[in-house]
Amino acid sequence: MPERRIGVFICHCGSNIAGVVDIDRVMEAVKDIDGVAHVEDYKYVCSKPGQQILRDKIKELRLDGIVIAACSPRMHETTFRNAMREAGLSPYVFEQANIREHCSWIHSDDHEAATDKAIDLVRMSIARAKLLEPLEESEVSILKSTLIVGAGIAGISAALDLGDAGFKVYLVEKEPTIGGHMAQWDKTFPTLDCSSCILTPRMAEVGSHPNIELITMAEVDKVDGFVGNFEVTIRQRPRYVDLEICTSCGDCSLVCPVDVPAEFEHNLSFRKAIYVPFAQAVPSAYLLDMDNCLGVDAVRCGKCKLACEAGAIDYDDQEKLIRIDVGTIIVATGFDVFDASQKEEYGYSVFPNVVNLAEVERMLSSAGPTQGHVVRPHDLKEAKRIVYIQCVGSRDERTNKYCSRICCMTAIKQARMIRDKTGADIYIFYIDLRTFGKGYEEFYESTASAGVAFIRGRVGEILEDSETHLLTVRGEDTLLGKPVKISDVDLVVLSTGVVAPEAAKQVSHILGLSQSPDGFLMEAHPKLRPVDSFNDGIFVAGMAQGPKDIPDTVAQAKAAAAGAMGLMGKGKISIEPYYSVVDEDKCSGCQVCISICPYSAITMNDRDRAEVNPALCKGCGTCTSTCPSGAITSQHYTDGQISAMIEEYLSAHE
Incomplete structure (x- = not known):
């Protein structure tokens, strides 16, 4: 040379x-x-x-x-x-x-x-x-289609941006309807806009968009391939109602004899075994809850099928496996609400008049279980004295250390709405109020001026009168340095934080994504690449990445969509030649490299020798260092290059 x-x-x-x-x-x-x-x-x-x-x-x-x-x-x-x-x-x-x-x-x-x-x-x-x-760099073609996992406001926003730009979108949602948690919220802060008025038109737009294929009651089962060429298998649960035939007339539900707590209403009311989650659900079709159905034959029941004039009910519906090919993936799996029963001192699920923010949100909705009245669950009487307790499941060494970012403003919003509507006495115990967004501080100040009492301090104990079910709240006011006791409380509302959804573990495993210690999906860089994952072609958006409010969620979803468009718009992408290569003459076919590759980039070829997919390999060198046969070389970081650097240093310091 x-x-x-x-x-x-x-x-x-x-x-x-x-x-x-x-x-x-x-x-x-x-x-x-x-x-x-x-x-x-x-x-x-x-x-x-x-x-x-x-x-x-x-x-x-x-x-x-x-x-x-x-x-x-x-x-x-x-x-x-x-x-x-x-x-x-x-x-x-x-x-x-x-x-x-x-x-x-x-x-x-x-x-x-x-x-x-x-x-x-x-x-x-x-x-x-x-x-x-x-x-030399190699090039691979990139498919102009995107899989979006999760159809809350983040998934919906990303899907519409991509669909409007002419890209094919597969929108996968595990629930029977799209909309996510925002569909359950009554108003948004700080403007008190009707949540469903903002959301449902976009839901309908998704349902009718020519470039968006909606797949509900489904989860991603398997993902193979690489950026530009992902092969995705989706597992869809049976709905037992044909989406193409159902007219949403509701005749089936009217004759159903089964009453089941309604999940959409946070179990504050009941639904039938055959039901639609809420009036504006998309897709606008009923589904059959076979776990609670009395029986599909005429001897046990079968009334819903007899009532359906359209013939939409199919008791023989089966689980389906759907295979699609996409160029990019956006993960928008949302969040779960913290289970307040973990904080035993607050009596959630023990005292009937202790509820969480999400339950009050459904009470406030005119379409909710109480037609907009905030009531005591034990007797359904209007609540006249209400105590909010902030940071339940957030900013807590025993549960989650992070701030959930939406609890303070949700509590302030609810308190303002209740105060304006009924004049109830409302007290909010807080540690620190986080009013960081546009117009948030002003909304807090106007709520305090409206008569809502803010008490800085923690609640130590909640007691219940076994006869009246009225509550006594004991805490402290750290600003005054005095204990606080509020008696005859009708309703205690726990401002429960958000947690990473159970789906995050499964999705991170299937897609090879990293999770932060709190369970949310890890971004490639918190400042410079906030919607990119460590895997090329896979983006994260919304609460899947961490707690945030609706404006930030939508902004991040649109950024993820833009990132996906940027990749797919190129038509082809270059792959840096940092990947490992296998010398087949040395490879013994032991498959040690396959077991340790963090990117699933190595497979066995038809000659029973290891083969590296350049598009998946990140050149980390793990396989090179563990191959017992010395058959794998990392391009651009060869043993000779590394040895030369070491020898140069040692020769200068002899």
Whole structure:
């Protein structure tokens, strides 16, 4: 192999590097190394003039390898590689030595040590650059279709954006209807807009959109493939009612003799065994709850089928497996409400007049179980004295440390609505009120002015009168430094936080996504890539990624849709050649690599030898280091390249 002609460019980064590292000494130390054809420094190599210098020197001196000593590759590796491409040089014969974060910033009090370390790093980079190969990127076509998992407001918003842009969308929802939790909310804060008035038109738009295929009562069962070419298997539960035939007339429900607590109403009222979740449900069709059905034959019941003039009921309906191919995936699985029974001191599920925010939300709805009246569940009388307790299941060492972000404003909204409607006495115990959004602080202030009492402090105990079921709330006011006792309370409302849904575990496993310690799906970067996952082509949106209000949820959903459009709009995507390769002559077919690959990128071919899918492989090197036969090599990070760096360092310190 002919001697490489390496160009070394050292960046000052203003005073970030040059203020600590002796640039002249670094240049002097590396200029005579074999293979180094040019050494140059510049104040900002990443700037346009700096990039032009790089391009000019590559052409002028016929450089075939580049080392740039500058900041972290995370910052400007792509910048420098693009400049090399423009000069006609492969971007993969480039090595970046990080002498800012690794030298000047952490050794700012020891200039000599920082300079010595910078010299070592540049020498090691030169040693590796001599062995780098001009690898070639490969391209794969990308399908112009998207799978969206979850059809709450996040999934709906993303689906409409993609559908309107002309992309095919498969919207998968595990419930019988789309809409998510927002469909159960009465009003939105701080404007008190009707939640269903905002949401249901968009639900209807999804149901009739020519580019959106809605698949309800379904969950993702399996995902194979890679960015641009995902093969998805969806498992759909039987509905026992034909969506194409059902007219939503309700005749079947009228004759059903079974009453079951209604999940949509948080068990505050009842539904039939054959039912529609709520009036504006999409799809607008009934479903049969076979677990609570008395029996489908005429001897036991069968009344619903007899009543259905359209013939839509199919007792023989079976579970279906649906297979689709998509280019991108958006995960919008939403959230679950914290189970307040875990906080035993508050008596939830023990005292009938202790409820949570979601239950009060249904009471406030004019279409809800109490027609808009907030009542005591034990006798259905209007509640005249109400106590809210904030941060139940949030900001708590025993449950969840994070803030759920919507509880404070939901409690303030409900208190304002009840106060305005009935004049009830309302007390809100809080730790800190989080009114962070647009118009939130003003809404809180106006609610306090309307007569809602805010008490800073925790509630320590709730007692119940066994005869009247009235409650006594004991706590403290930390601002006054006094204990607080509120007697004859009709209703205690627990401001329950949000938790990651059970579906998050399953989805993260199927898609190979990471979860944060609190169970929500992990984004690639909280600031710069807040809707990207670590897996190319898979995005997260809404509460699936963490607690947030409706505006932030919609904004994130639209960002995820834009990310998916950006990928699919290219038609093809480039795959960086960092993937591992297998020497079949050495491979024993032991499959150790398959068991340890975190990206499921390795399979066995028809010759019983390991084979790496370049589109799935991230070049992490796990398989390379564990292969007992030494049959796997990581391109761009070969054993020879790494050994050369180590040997260069050791030779300089003998």
